[in-house]
Amino acid sequence: MSARLINLYDLTREQLRAQLVRWEFSPVHAGRLWNYLYLELAESFDVMPELPAKVRDRLKAEASIGVLTTALATDSADGFTRKYLLGLADAERIETVLMRYTGRVTACVSSQVGCAMGCVFCATGQMGYTRHLTPGEIVAQAVHVARALRARPTCHLIGDIPSKKAPPERLRNLVLMGMGEPLHNYEAVMQAVDIMRDGAGLALGAERITLSTVGVVPGILRLAAEKRPIFLAVSLHAATQAERAALVPAAKKWPLDELMAACRTYSETMRRRIFYEWTLIEGKNDSVDQARSVGQLLRGLPAQVNLIPLNPTTGYDGEPARSEAAKRFQKILAEEFKIPSTVRQRRGIDIAAGCGQLAVAESR
Numbered sequence: 001m002s003a004r005l006i007n008l009y010d011l012t013r014e015q016l017r018a019q020l021v022r023w024e025f026s027p028v029h030a031g032r033l034w035n036y037l038y039l040e041l042a043e044s045f046d047v048m049p050e051l052p053a054k055v056r057d058r059l060k061a062e063a064s065i066g067v068l069t070t071a072l073a074t075d076s077a078d079g080f081t082r083k084y085l086l087g088l089a090d091a092e093r094i095e096t097v098l099m100r101y102t103g104r105v106t107a108c109v110s111s112q113v114g115c116a117m118g119c120v121f122c123a124t125g126q127m128g129y130t131r132h133l134t135p136g137e138i139v140a141q142a143v144h145v146a147r148a149l150r151a152r153p154t155c156h157l158i159g160d161i162p163s164k165k166a167p168p169e170r171l172r173n174l175v176l177m178g179m180g181e182p183l184h185n186y187e188a189v190m191q192a193v194d195i196m197r198d199g200a201g202l203a204l205g206a207e208r209i210t211l212s213t214v215g216v217v218p219g220i221l222r223l224a225a226e227k228r229p230i231f232l233a234v235s236l237h238a239a240t241q242a243e244r245a246a247l248v249p250a251a252k253k254w255p256l257d258e259l260m261a262a263c264r265t266y267s268e269t270m271r272r273r274i275f276y277e278w279t280l281i282e283g284k285n286d287s288v289d290q291a292r293s294v295g296q297l298l299r300g301l302p303a304q305v306n307l308i309p310l311n312p313t314t315g316y317d318g319e320p321a322r323s324e325a326a327k328r329f330q331k332i333l334a335e336e337f338k339i340p341s342t343v344r345q346r347r348g349i350d351i352a353a354g355c356g357q358l359a360v361a362e363s364r
C-alpha cells in the first residue's frame with residue numbers, strides 16, 4: 001500500500017461520505033461502500049458490484065482497504081485462544097488475539113508497534129517502542145477477527161460439538177489490551193473506537209469495549225472530560241509509589257497519588273467503576289499486607305480488581321503467584337474491604353497470547 005493512498009479504515013462514515021463528495025460522487029455510493037467494508041467485510045474493490053465502475057476506478061487509484069496480512073495464526077491447545085501475527089503496510093508486525101470464553105468472543109487488539117512504557121514483566125515493553133498504529137490499523141484488526149469468525153464458526157474453532165448449522169458468530173467484545181499503551185496514542189485510538197462503534201458497521205457497543213492503561217494520567221482525565229463511554233482498566237500492580245515504580249517505569253512520570261486522583265475524577269465524572277489490574281507475582285506483590293494496601297488505596301472508589309497471575313516472558317524471571325495466594329488476596333479484598341475481584345483465567349499461555357506476552361521480535 002503506497003503512503004499516498006487513503007486507508008478507508010481510517011475514516012468514519014461521515015468522513016467517507018465527505019471524501020466521495022469531494023470526488024464529486026453521490027453520497028449514496030458512500031453508504032454502499034461502507035456496507036461493503038463493514039457488513040460484507042470486503043477485501044477488494046473488485047467485489048463491490050453495486051458501485052459504478054468509475055467509483056471503483058477512483059478508489060483503486062487513490063484509496064486502499066487496509067487489510068492486514070496474516071503472517072502466522074496459532075491456536076492454543078485448549079482451542080480457546082487464537083493469536084494472529086499480522087503484517088502492516090510498512091512491513092512492521094503486530095499481534096492480535098481472539099479469545100473465546102463461554103458464550104462470548106473477544107478481540108484483543110494492539111494500539112502500537114511495541115510500547116514505550118517498559119513494564120518490566122511485559123514482553124511488549126521489553127521489545128521497546130517502534131511507532132503508533134493508525135486508526136485504520138486498529139480497525140483492521142477488529143475486521144480481521146470479524147472475518148475469521150464469519151469464515152469459521154466458533155464451534156469449529158474451539159472444538160465444541162461440531163455443527164455445520166452453527167451460524168457464524170459476530171464480534172461483540174473488544175479490549176484494547178494488546179501491544180502498546182492506548183492512551184499514548186489517544187487520537188488514533190479514539191478515532192478507531194468511533195469507527196468500530198458505528199451502529200451501521202461493526203456496531204461494537206461502548207459497554208463492550210475496554211481500554212487498558214498503565215496509568216497515563218492526562219489520557220484518563222481526557223477520557224473523563226470527553227465522556228467516552230467505554231470501560232477503563234488501570235494497571236496498578238502495586239499500592240505504593242516505590243513498589244509500583246519498580247514494576248512500571250511510567251509511574252515515575254505519573255506518580256501513584258496523581259493516578260489515583262485522576263481515577264477518582266474519572267469515576268465521579270463517568271459514574272462508573274474502574275477495573276484495576278494487578279499482575280500477581282510470587283513473593284513480590286501477593287502478600288497479605290499488599291492485599292490490605294490495595295484495599296486501603298481503593299477504599300471508597302467504585303472498583304473491581306482483576307488479579308492476573310504473572311504470565312511468563314523471557315525478559316523477566318518472576319513467577320506467577322500460587323493459586324492459594326491469589327485466593328487469599330481475593331478474600332481479603334472481599335471480606336475486609338468489600339471490593340469485588342476476579343482471578344483471570346490463564347488462557348493462551350502456551351502460544352504466548354496471555355496478558356503481557358505479546359511481542360513480535362522472535363517471530364520475524
Ligand code: SF4
Pocket residue numbers: 115116117118119122123124125126178179180181213214356
Ligand atoms: S503492560 Fe501495557 S503499557 Fe506496560 S509495557 Fe506492556 S503493553 Fe506497554
